[in-house]
Amino acid sequence: MRPSRYALLTGALLTAAAASAQVQPPPAGGQAPPPAAPTPPPAPAAPAKSVPYGAGLKVNLSPDGSKYIRFLTWHQVYTRYTKNNEGTIRALGKPQKGQVDFGLRRSRLVILAQLNPRFVIYTHMGINNQNAVGGGLTPTTDGKKPQFFIHEAVTEYKVNKYLSLGGGLHYLNGISRITSASTTSILPMDLPLTNFPTIEQTDQFARWLGVYAKGRVGKLDYRFSVSDPFLTNQTSNPLNLGTTVNNVNTGTGIATYSPQNTKHVYQGYVSYNFLEPEANLLPYFTGTYLGTKRVFSVGAGFLYNKDAMYSRPTSSVVTVTPAVLANPFGLVGTDKHSLKMFGVDAFYDVPLDTASRTALTLYGVYYNYNMGPNHVRFIGPENPGYGAAPTRGNAVPQSGTGNSFYGQVGYLLPQKLLGPKASLQPYVAYLHSDYEGLHYANGDTKAVNVYDAGVNVLLDGHNAKVTLNYRARPDFEGYVPTTGNFNRLDYKPEITLQTQIFL
Known part of the structure; x- marks a missing residue:
């Protein structure tokens, strides 16, 4: 028993000593010691460089990110000096030779969702070409309250790794690479509307209602579509295809879009990538990769629309009577013409020096358009001119029966120049x-030449950039739409500063 008592006594003494060590007596004077200074939180490490933007504003709908919804939005704002084409009026009854103006070239929103790797749905909305005198409810005379409309509304199903099928209001165009261009990554400030030859006539801002097939087999990419043509927004009947003198209407021999066009539009584009493949989830082709990929692509495409155009030869002479006015389609004969459009192109975009981050971009395309006899159409993007005159403001011959070539060259300078x-x-x-x-007037044709030179200031790649562009464009003074004649060719300048934010 004695050893047990010693053990209990020893344990009690140790416990008391430990408790006494943990309880400190208050200092003299009864004041508590000052609190210890808090430990400062560790400073976050400064990022070595800007993080790439990646997939946009993405919200994952599943833990692994296979189901998601993405939001993409961008604005392109113009500050521009334009020397107007001869005879331009800036407001009702006010001729103007030139001006500095401001405008919204594009304002867009894309919503993309993928429920699983086989199903994709996306919607593309926005406005285009708004300035103080045009692009609004009445596009040629009103700039206020532009129509916020749907550019694309597409559902798509992936059959296998080689084939996807889709439909809706789509941008799966034929003819060329830049006929389905991404407007956020183009090399120059803008693209010529020549690559959108039917824009706002048989399509809805280069989009179509139809179905398509797309995919990739090895290094070969393809896209084919069948669509309905939109009824043309031109007010036209067989008498408009002629000129009336003393109650006699004589054909002009110039084709225009037929208001009776209901035949399907067939399009396709096939390209072969010799180097790295390009993304093809969305229909938009990248204009310049800024040295992030090595791409060499050669392609060819087409668009065919039977009986899309019509005309009356100069031998067609009709006496205008009340019966003819009441039924011109039944009593005035016309010739039908099919839209036949072809293109071949090549795109080369590679980094040159990875250390200095230099890169080269080259693109060239050849077009052959058959749009009926003598067809020519003038368009000016974000036109600063007032009214419906085809040559107003900054308009140039955008499309027509004939041949076109477009090329561009860009060089990404070493990163160290601007830091x-x-x-x-x-x-x-x-x-x-x-x-x-x-x-x-003597019948001699004259080529259309448009020259652009500029520089992109890339603040965060294509997501934040400023572009300064100089353009010399032809002004076909005295152009008469009913004859195709003009009096004099002069070149007018445009200087544009574009800011782009893309998120």
């Missing part, structure tokens, strides 16, 4: 078109 926060990409672009319906 780590920005880089420069100068470029030049050139459009050459020969249209049979654009000529002097």
Whole structure:
């Protein structure tokens, strides 16, 4: 028993000593000791460089991210000096030779969702070409309250790794690579509307209602579509295809879009990538990769629309009577013409020096358009001119029966020029078109040449950039739509500063 008592006594003494060590007596004077200084939180490490933007504003709907919804939005804002084409009016009854104006070239929103790797749905909305005098409810005379409309509304099903099928209001165009261009990553400030030859006539801002098949087999990418043509927004009947003198209407021999076009539109584009493959989830082709990929692609495409155009030869002579006015389609004969459009192109985009981050971008395309006899159409993007005159403002011959070539060259300069926060990409672009319906009074045709030179200031790649562009464009003074004649060719300048934010 004695050893047990010693053990209990020893344990009690140790416990008391430990408790006494943990309880400190208050200091003299009864004041508590000052609190210890808090430990400062560790400073976050500064990022070595800007993190790439990646997939956009993405919300995962499943833990592994296989189900998601993405939001993409961008604005392109213009500050521009334009020397107007001869005879331009800036407001009702106010001729104006030139001006500095401001405009919204594009404002867009894309919503993309994928429920699983086989199903994709996306919607593309926005406005285009709004300035103080145009692009609004009445596009040629009103700039206020532009129509916020759907550009694309597509559902798509992936059959296998080689084939996807889709339908809706789509952008799966034929003819060329830049006929389905991504407007956020183009090399120059803008693209010529020559690559959208039917824009706002048989399509909805280069989009179509139809179905498509797309995919990739090895290094070969393809897209084919069948669509309905939209009824043309041109007010036209067989008498509009002629001129009336003393109650006699004589055909002009110039084709225009037929208001009776209901035949399907067939399109396709096939390309072969010799180097790295390109993403093809969405229909938009990248204009310049800024040295992030090595791409060499050669392609060819087409668009065919039977009886899309109509005309009356100069031998067609009709006496205008009340019966003819009441039923011109039944009593005035016309010739039908099919839209036949072809293109071949090549795109080369590679980094040159990875250490200095230099890169080269080259693109060239040849178009052959058959749009009926003597057809020529003038368009000016975000036109600063007032009214419906085809040559107003900054309009140039955008499409027509004939041949066109468009090329562009860009060089991404070394990163060290402006430091780590920005880089420069100068470029030049050139459009050459020969249209049979654009000529002097003696019948001699004249080529359309448009020259662009500029520089992209890339603050965060394509997601934040500023572009300064100089354009010399042809002004076909005295152009008469009913004959195709013009009096004089002059070149007018445009200087544009574009800011782009893309998130």
